[in-house]
Amino acid sequence: MKKKLMILCMSVLVIIGCLTGCGKSSSKIRFGAAGLGGMYHTFADTFTNLVTSKNKDYNLEVKTTAGSAANLRLLSKNYIQMAVAQTDLIHDAYQKTGIFKNEKKTRGYSAVAALYTEACQIVVPADSSIKSVDDLQGKKVSIGEKESGTEQNAKQILSIYGLNEKLVNEVNLNYTNAAKQLKSGKIDAFFCTAGVETTVIGELAKQCNIRLISLDQRGIDKLKKSYGFYSECTIPKETYAKQSEDVKTVGVKAVLLASDKLPEETVKNMTEILFKNKQSIQYALPVDISLDEKSAVKGITIPFHKGAAAYYKAHGMNVSTKKGSN
Template identity: 60%
Template sequence: MKKLLCIILTLVTITLTGCGFGDSTIRFGAAGLGGMYYSFSTAFTELATKENDKLKFDVKTTAGSAANLRLLSKNYIDVGISQMDLIDDAYYGTPEFNGKKYNGYSAIAGLYKEACQIVVLDKSSIKTLDDLQDKTVSIGASESGTELNATQILKASGLWDNNLVKTKNLDYTDAAKQLEDGEIDAFFCTSGVQTTVVEELAKHASIRFIDIDSKCTKKLKASYKFYDSFTIPANTYTGQTKDVSTLCVKSVLLARDDMSEDTVKELTALLFKHAKDFQYSLQADLDFNESDATKGITIPFHPGACAYYKEKGITVSSEDKN
């Protein structure tokens, strides 16, 4: 009887210590439809399952970066994407998360730069950030990275206090529809370019992008270490004839700590093996490599990712340096 009980407990332990190939379906937190997270997640999981039929995925729509971090920490998803600024806030419990720490996950790889995009109709009178005063603006879905970035941009521009801007929390699809219908005047979108929902809007409605001016850029880069300057090149979107000056943050692929090392190592290898395929399938600038993917990450890497990078001659740590 004791021997039988020991065997049962061993099997239960194996089941709970993470998923290996074929053991279970990997729940992938992908944010909302129309954004780069969802497009990337779909492309990655399709390529991964074609390469290894033992891998199974369930791509789940979520509210975005902040939501993915909470879902990872509470074991509702196994893999997800989030912005590096929010990851640092959540992992170390900064005021953005009311001092509460959300742990239980680690890094696989840095992916691509996400541009802070502010979209208006071409016929709009809005030409600068200051022109957003007294306008109705979508700042992204609740618990999204877009919401955080939009709030910080509006604060840096002196537009957040005293209800100078009427804000709405809309996902990208609803924001694009309401902009076209005249229900809102502008929407924020922090995403890799070319963002699917923005390009679809540009194909049947004339749109423009608002630059983030140098004054606002300097304030934000001085206050938040994860912002960097970014230019959306002309002709990235249909009808976009001028470069757009803005800011960007890095997106990072994450995995729960209790996922098996073998599984995460395999996912990491597939990520870089198909890096060029993502560019073709998503029609976006997603040119990343192992060296760049390990830079600027302030949280531990998953042991499976560490094992992959070690084989490539790159040393990263699975230990919390803080």
């Protein structure tokens, strides 16, 4: 009888221990950050360090990925639990359109906040004969990593100007390798969709003379009309070394996402940390973030995480958490 009672007590303790452990947020939360040198990685490093310093219960780990599309796939399969991705690819993934149209699983995550606008940047050597998008015909151009947000933007921009893979020698490189190959003359140009000032372009501008290509107004208007997620934006002169003129282009919003499997309280706490420490985040990022509650919910076409919604509700704002909403 004593032996049975002891076994029963031990079983109860094990169950209680498991339940207690399950209730905590100390399990590892993997954050998809795209490639080194991009703004996602800078934000991810800053945000995860901030969260872990404010709350020791959270164990966040930054994971380098191939970018927005990869982040969305990894989130949907719960390989990562948080990430940043472009609005356009988030919409495509959630609605199973574009590059996601034949995929079985493309959901399992929700929005937390829109962070900043990412500019579509085209970089060439300063002495290049390339003066416009049209001049990319016949050139070797990096369009970003395969199935990244940069690749999708590059293909859409080139298409608007009547260019495709038959007219442009497209290669898939991450930002770091693209910068190296542009410097060594192995490629003629590279696309980069990221918040400005983008670290990898900034460093490249210090090492050699580069120039950014502007889109003409006709191209900008066609992109905005064809794809509702683009907005017109300007890269101010002197953003990069020896940049003497403003650069006109288009941009898309970067959005912080969280897995639906993350507890509501966890995401609510992280959302609060995000907004309470927006000044510290701004100091760490060269891009102008738009971290106020009203702008953070604009332009998002998927449901918000229940934890984020709880935070916004506490601040007098209602956002939808229902699938197919927004």
